[in-house]
Amino acid sequence: xxxxxxxxxxxxxxxxxxxxxxxxxxxxxxxxxxxxxxxxxxxxxxxxxxxxxxxxxxxxxxxxxxxxxxxxxxxxxxxxxxxxxxxxxxxxxxxxxxxxxxxxxxxxxxxxxxxxxxxxxxxxxxxxxxxxxxxxxxxxxxx
Amino acid sequence: xxxxxxxxxxxxxxxxxxxxxxxxxxxxxxxxxxxxxxxxxxxxxxxxxxxxxxxxxxxxxxxxxxxxxxxxxxxxxxxxxxxxxxxxxxxxxxxxxxxxxxxxxxxxxxxxxxxxxxxxxxxxxxxxxxxxxxxxxxxxxxx
DNA sequence: CAACAATCCTTTCAATATGAAAGTAAAACA
DNA sequence: TGTTTTACTTTCATATTGAAAGGATTGTTG
Numbered sequence: 001x002x003x004x005x006x007x008x009x010x011x012x013x014x015x016x017x018x019x020x021x022x023x024x025x026x027x028x029x030x031x032x033x034x035x036x037x038x039x040x041x042x043x044x045x046x047x048x049x050x051x052x053x054x055x056x057x058x059x060x061x062x063x064x065x066x067x068x069x070x071x072x073x074x075x076x077x078x079x080x081x082x083x084x085x086x087x088x089x090x091x092x093x094x095x096x097x098x099x100x101x102x103x104x105x106x107x108x109x110x111x112x113x114x115x116x117x118x119x120x121x122x123x124x125x126x127x128x129x130x131x132x133x134x135x136x137x138x139x140x141x142x143x
Numbered sequence: 144x145x146x147x148x149x150x151x152x153x154x155x156x157x158x159x160x161x162x163x164x165x166x167x168x169x170x171x172x173x174x175x176x177x178x179x180x181x182x183x184x185x186x187x188x189x190x191x192x193x194x195x196x197x198x199x200x201x202x203x204x205x206x207x208x209x210x211x212x213x214x215x216x217x218x219x220x221x222x223x224x225x226x227x228x229x230x231x232x233x234x235x236x237x238x239x240x241x242x243x244x245x246x247x248x249x250x251x252x253x254x255x256x257x258x259x260x261x262x263x264x265x266x267x268x269x270x271x272x273x274x275x276x277x278x279x280x281x282x283x284x285x286x
Numbered sequence: 287c288a289a290c291a292a293t294c295c296t297t298t299c300a301a302t303a304t305g306a307a308a309g310t311a312a313a314a315c316a
Numbered sequence: 317t318g319t320t321t322t323a324c325t326t327t328c329a330t331a332t333t334g335a336a337a338g339g340a341t342t343g344t345t346g
Binding site: 287288289290291292293294295296297298299300301302303304305306307308309310311312313314315316 | 317318319320321322323324325326327328329330331332333334335336337338339340341342343344345346
Binding site for chain 2: 007012015018019020021022023050051052053054055056057058059060061064065070072074087090091096097098099100101102103104105106108109110134135136137138139140141142143
């Protein structure tokens with residue numbers, strides 16, 4: 001038994017192509033390998049079955065629809081009891097785009113995308129119910 | 144002149160659908176609006192032209208191809224002169240998946256995806272050339 | 287008010303991409 | 317050596333796509 005399932009170099013090439021542009025046709029990707037579009041399709045299905053590919057989504061610009069504030073928040077919970085309610089709060093909150101349990105600084109790290117500083121302020125107020133926080137604002141995304 | 148370009152509720156619905164699954168057919172999305180697939184296609188092209196949709200990509204699981212370490216690093220640069228070399232370093236580094244200039248804690252925030260703690264150690268060593276850092280490891284992604 | 291233009295949709299149509307199935311070649315293995 | 321497995325290609329039927337043309341509605345202007 002290997003640590004990795006049988007994913008070879010060709011699979012990784014296909015993965016890289018799709019990460020760059022998942023709207024590429026199988027045929028187009030196949031020309032680079034080279035391989036027919038159908039063979040590429042079969043490998044992509046394999047990557048999905050293995051759970052390497054979880055789904056298809058967009059690269060997009062939230063700023064263009066008015067979500068001008070991009071914040072990184074480290075959360076320090078008051079008490080162990082706060083975890084479940086905090087997670088429930090974060091999961092249902094539309095503007096909490098990402099949430100991780102972390103070791104290191106604090107208990108959780110989260111990404112917030114929201115329209116205005118005032119709305120961010122509201123979120124921070126709500127966070128105080130669960131614990132404390134440390135805030136960083138993204139000024140520009142370099143990569 | 145409006146702050147937003149002409150993006151209406153229907154556009155946002157389409158955007159949400161594509162964020163959930165960008166492999167949905169235009170026709171399928173159209174059934175929920177409701178609208179023909181061709182009309183959905185035209186709106187998607189509009190969203191691309193406006194720069195709201197920047198491209199198509201995957202949701203995937205780096206862990207499955209051996210990238211077991213997911214780290215968030217806050218970087219504090221020594222001096223103003225370090226910025227350009229640091230950015231160049233980060234941009235070309237394969238395992239630095241995301242980089243933001245931030246206000247708040249430190250100068251930069253970055254996401255690192257890498258195979259082993261030992262390799263992370265190497266990156267941290269290299270970071271010391273530019274400044275200091277603070278490290279958090281993602282234990283589990285909640286959202 | 288009437289004519290016109292603009293917008294946004296539908297319908298139609300031709301080109302293309304897709305997945306399934308069958309066939310083939312090469313490698314792995316008894 | 318013969319058999320099985322694997323991974324590809326070819327073929328084919330179906331579905332998706334974008335372009336073009338047509339129609340309805342709304343807004344604009346003389």
